[in-house]
Amino acid sequence: MGSTEVGRRDLFKRAAALGLFAVPGVAALSACASGGGDGGDVIKRGPTSKENPFGVTKGNPLDVVVFKGGFGDEYAKQWESAFAEKYDAKISHLGTQEIRGKLQPRFNRGTPPDVIDNSGAQSIKLDVLHKQDQLTDLTELLDAPSVDDPNKKVRDTLIPGTAEKGFFGGKMHALNYVYTIWGLWYSGKLFKDNGWTPPKTWDDFIALMTEAKKKGIAGFAHQGKHPYYMNVVIMDLIAKTGGLDAMRAIDNLDPKAFVGNDAAKRSIEAVYEIVDKGLLLPGTNGLDHVESQTAWNENKALFVPSGSWLENEQLKSTPADFDMAFLPVPVLDDSAMPFHALRAGAGEPFIVPAKAKNQPGGLEFLRQMLSKEWSTSFAKEVSSLSIVEGAVDPGVKLRPGIKSAVAAVDACPVEDRFDYLYTEWYSEMDESIRGATSELMAKRIKPAEWLKKAQAAVDKAAKDPASKNNKRD
Missing domain, CATH: 3.40.190.10 (Periplasmic binding protein-like II)
Structure with missing residues (x-):
């Protein structure tokens, strides 16, 4: 990837909602700060369809850990509440800056969370996790039907080139979600x-x-x-x-x-x-x-x-x-x-561990993240862009900093x-x-x-x- 290809019009569409103050969304879930990982049985996939490509079955818990840095973690709580309502799932949420300290022992025990925003100074090194076969191959996420248009693959909804940041050895193992x-x-x-x-x-x-x-x-x-x-x-x-x-x-x-x-x-x-x-x-x-x-x-x-x-x-x-x-x-x-x-390009890597108890739920959570609804929710909450192309509608005043950054990208040819x-x-x-x-x-x-x-x-x-x-x- 020598450049990130995105047109002026599409960039504006994605950026337009930035600058909004956080708006009331679905109620944030009360969450367990200790994280899951009880070592129970792995949750198997149920029947699949275009609307449910990973075979998520209702009533299963989902364990989510989010880096609570520059973006905070309120956006993730809104996502989790939507996921819980859709799949009748009990969500375990942990927002922390100590990703490595909190999660390395869980990886060592073979009981990692289902979804991790593996970012910040204390992130776990992705190349190390890859070498240890600790990461789920996300290629099937790229090839799954898009939430917004089941006739279109997820990969075709992303800003061209952004998925490459998460590739190791020719396969995608991390979803870098934020266009930075x-x-x-x-x-x-x-x-x-x-x-x-x-x-x-x-x-x-x-x-x-x-x-x-x-x-x-x-x-x-x-x-x-x-x-x-x-x-x-x-x-x-x-x-x-x-x-x-x-x-x-x-x-x-x-x-x-x-x-x-x-x-x-x-x-x-x-x-x-x-x-x-x-x-x-x-x-x-x-x-x-x-x-x-x-x-x-x-x-x-x-x-x-x-x-x-x-x-x-x-x-x-x-x-x-x-x-x-x-x-x-x-x-x-x-x-x-x-x-x-x-x-x-893309930043803020989200991963699904290879030994996640609820791998289908973890993959579906990432797929929902790449919907226009969740991308817009993210933009409103943290005043930043996701890698979903054209996900945010125009017409909203931008905060000065992101407005300036968007203008700089706007003035920069893709090459x-x-x-x-x-x-x-x-x-x-x-x-x-x-x-x-x-x-x-x-x-x-x-x-x-x-x-x-x-x-x-x-x-x-x-x-x-x-x-x-x-x-x-």
Whole structure:
């Protein structure tokens, strides 16, 4: 997948409901926070049909665990209530940020939940679960009849290319549900008050942060305890500098993905300017995402990196007149891709464990998630897009942040959109690169050493025989 294909008209349809405040839906279920997993008999499939392709039988319980992060978990409770009513099911719900801590013991016991939103810093590594045969093959979900049109397959209702993020070894094992835009964010009000123009080039980006510093505003805050966010900037800059071939080189574990790659060298040296010129918010290297983003909301820093979940995550901290706005990562001179190029694709992976007690119910829950009704419910609750194409009707005012992000995607031709896959395919490599980034941002290593560490992580991943099963064109 070199780009995410979605037209202007369809994107607007999906986005239009964003910005709504949560509206009353079906009542949220009172739920058991401990989770199920009593080790009882596996629930078998009943008779199947276009309306019930996985043979769900009424009266069986469903165990759901949701990452309670930027999207919260109220949206899931609404889904669960609808599922419970349809299938007379007792739902066990757990919303938590401690996915790994809560669920790893259950996987070890062979009693995992039926549906898991496996996201956040404490998620269980998908490539590890795949290697251990712990994930249900979701290919049959893609080939199942759509809820909205039983004569159309689920795969044909999704934004083209979004399902690929969940593929391991040629089969789909995770449903990445949220259509996400990644990049930089700033306060439109702060820019307007100071007469600043959002920068398009890296030189202007550095110059503007330098000017802000003179006014007592740090140029850049990042979520130091979670270097994933900083890697968004680094990897986006590499892709934009070297083009999609530079991105593919990393995903395909090229022996010159970093060392010997001029685009990677130029990009990491440019990012290091932020550190070397003292443009970081003091203490940001030791802050988590909430702390750094809240400081940014208080105008202590000009920019912060994140995905388009940021606005919903920061609702309680964002001033009413903040006017949150999105900015694609600025470009270096002679970049292969233009400024408007950006990372857009699927995120928030939902899985059905291979040893789920109610696998039919888990698969059907995911199928219902991909209906227009549930997609619209999600959009209204959390102000974000799902991967269902054209699922949200137009005519609703957007919140400023997501409106800005949608406008950026709208202005970006499909050939200039990209998304990385190595974060899902090679978790150990991803963690190693994150560690190198933490060292770089703390000024404990220089760009040349970062490149060596990143290349070493790539080379190690390439030695794993399983890596031969993952290849992108």
